[in-house]
Amino acid sequence: MGPFSLQKWQASLSNFPMLLEGLGVTLIVAATGLALAMIIGVVFGVLSSSHWKVARFFARVYVEFFQNTPLLIQVFLLYNALPLIAPKAVIPVTVVGVMGVGFYHGAYIAEVVRAGIQSIHQGQIEAALSQGFSYIQAMRHVIIPQALRVVLPPLTNQAVVLIKNTSILAVIAGGDLMYRGDSYAGSVGNYGPTYVVVGLLYFALCYPLAVLTKKLEDRSEVHGNA
Amino acid sequence: MKKKMHVLVIAFALVLSVTALVGCGAKKATTTGANGVSSDIQKIKDAGVLKVGVKVDVPNFGYKDPKTNKIDGFEIDLARQLAKRILGDESKIQLEPVTAKTRGPLLDNGQLDVVIATFTIKPERLLQWNFSDSYYTDQVGILVKKDSGITGLKDLDGKKVGVAQGATTKDAIEAEIAAQKLSIKPNYLEFATYPEINAALESGRIDAFSVDKSILTGYLSSDKVILAEGFAPQQYGIATKKGNDGITKECNTMLKEMTANGEMTTLLKKWNLK
Numbered sequence: 039m040g041p042f043s044l045q046k047w048q049a050s051l052s053n054f055p056m057l058l059e060g061l062g063v064t065l066i067v068a069a070t071g072l073a074l075a076m077i078i079g080v081v082f083g084v085l086s087s088s089h090w091k092v093a094r095f096f097a098r099v100y101v102e103f104f105q106n107t108p109l110l111i112q113v114f115l116l117y118n119a120l121p122l123i124a125p126k127a128v129i130p131v132t133v134v135g136v137m138g139v140g141f142y143h144g145a146y147i148a149e150v151v152r153a154g155i156q157s158i159h160q161g162q163i164e165a166a167l168s169q170g171f172s173y174i175q176a177m178r179h180v181i182i183p184q185a186l187r188v189v190l191p192p193l194t195n196q197a198v199v200l201i202k203n204t205s206i207l208a209v210i211a212g213g214d215l216m217y218r219g220d221s222y223a224g225s226v227g228n229y230g231p232t233y234v235v236v237g238l239l240y241f242a243l244c245y246p247l248a249v250l251t252k253k254l255e256d257r258s259e260v261h262g263n264a
Numbered sequence: 265m266k267k268k269m270h271v272l273v274i275a276f277a278l279v280l281s282v283t284a285l286v287g288c289g290a291k292k293a294t295t296t297g298a299n300g301v302s303s304d305i306q307k308i309k310d311a312g313v314l315k316v317g318v319k320v321d322v323p324n325f326g327y328k329d330p331k332t333n334k335i336d337g338f339e340i341d342l343a344r345q346l347a348k349r350i351l352g353d354e355s356k357i358q359l360e361p362v363t364a365k366t367r368g369p370l371l372d373n374g375q376l377d378v379v380i381a382t383f384t385i386k387p388e389r390l391l392q393w394n395f396s397d398s399y400y401t402d403q404v405g406i407l408v409k410k411d412s413g414i415t416g417l418k419d420l421d422g423k424k425v426g427v428a429q430g431a432t433t434k435d436a437i438e439a440e441i442a443a444q445k446l447s448i449k450p451n452y453l454e455f456a457t458y459p460e461i462n463a464a465l466e467s468g469r470i471d472a473f474s475v476d477k478s479i480l481t482g483y484l485s486s487d488k489v490i491l492a493e494g495f496a497p498q499q500y501g502i503a504t505k506k507g508n509d510g511i512t513k514e515c516n517t518m519l520k521e522m523t524a525n526g527e528m529t530t531l532l533k534k535w536n537l538k
Contacts, residue, residue, distance in 0.1 A: 211453035224430025
């Protein structure tokens with residue numbers, strides 16, 4: 039009997055509700071994680087393109103740390119090391135997941151935001167400031183609306199990668215889609231159909247976003263670079 | 265035009281999965297050649313080496329000593345015996361580390377000839393793989409921190425129990441709870457490797473670490489204790505790909521002979537097993 043026999047497909051489909059439960063966890067962690075990553079990304083992106091040296095320094099440290107260490111290690115630290123340092127601070131595993139992908143992709147989004155802001159000509163901010171805008175106002179009303187068009191395609195791309203990276207929860211028993219799949223695949227050996235179904239569910243989540251990325255890219259090419 | 269593109273991409277993704285479905289679904293039965301050697305054994309003879317999946321993190325069974333970098337243990341000695349019988353030379357083995365999760369797929373895709381890796385014989389598993397007769401019987405045990413106050417299965421209500429992915433432990437604990445008519449409900453958390461479960465126990469992420477007792481002994485430390493209670497005898501067997509009946513027969517003959525001539529007792533004594 040091969041790993042993809044009909045019998046195994048039937049057995050695996052009976053486990054489908056379990057996978058859907060995992061899909062729910064994946065969706066929640068991905069949505070919350072993305073929100074966190076956006077907040078972190080915008081804050082550090084703006085900081086690293088500011089004129090304030092100390093802010094630029096801290097933004098750099100943050101971005102380099104999270105971009106240049108594996109997500110797996112960051113998640114293990116939050117999951118296992120933190121409770122050893124502070125036994126009272128046991129963060130629930132879904133929150134570890136949200137923080138993990140949030141911090142990690144926050145660093146990447148910060149770079150996207152910084153590049154977006156820097157793509158707007160220096161003269162724009164100077165003009166805004168000379169018109170009496172404060173730095174924050176200039177950012178909000180002049181720079182960010184223009185930068186947004188540039189950064190949207192890479193941002194949706196980050197969302198796709200973030201969704202897939204939530205599968206890191208599988209290694210810390212996070213109950214997400216990958217974990218449920220692993221668990222079922224391992225227990226009775228129906229790994230063939232299980233991983234195909236799990237893969238297709240991730241595909242269903244990510245493909246629409248990938249299409250959106252492509253659309254946004256096309257649009258920014260047509261109207262961009264005025 | 266664009267819509268057509270999406271349809272194409274999605275269709276292609278589906279085709280890929282279906283190809284996997286059909287391509288790997290093919291089954292090959294064992295045949296016996298003219299010389300009386302079954303085709304699965306002949307394949308190993310042709311390769312000139314026996315590829316064995318073993319544990320590297322279970323002291324006394326299959327353990328890679330970090331000092332010498334050598335894998336050794338009771339199950340490794342069994343693998344050597346098997347190589348001696350099939351290939352006439354006990355050194356012609358290639359040891360591949362496996363975990364509870366990887367050993368099944370590695371057999372199915374032909375990367376391994378046999379798995380001797382604390383692999384429990386279970387009815388569901390007999391549908392997927394061939395198993396030899398049992399060569400060792402172990403029990404499921406529970407490892408806890410001494411200061412946890414847990415003294416037995418009855419204390420596990422609502423506690424987090426770390427188990428290994430692809431292992432039988434969860435079913436075994438549930439069966440024991442039912443057998444003892446306890447009204448408790450532990451939460452099970454599955455991890456890929458034993459060190460990960462141990463790390464979770466040490467960091468307080470889980471309250472108990474439950475796998476086979478032989479495996480737990482490797483993770484004992486001064487602040488941890490294995491509960492006296494043990495349950496659900498687990499019989500370990502040598503697994504091969506479904507349909508590799510020649511190899512399974514060879515394993516059974518080997519185990520029978522080793523038991524009869526006392527080699528098995530000697531080997532168990534060598535590795536401090538009972």
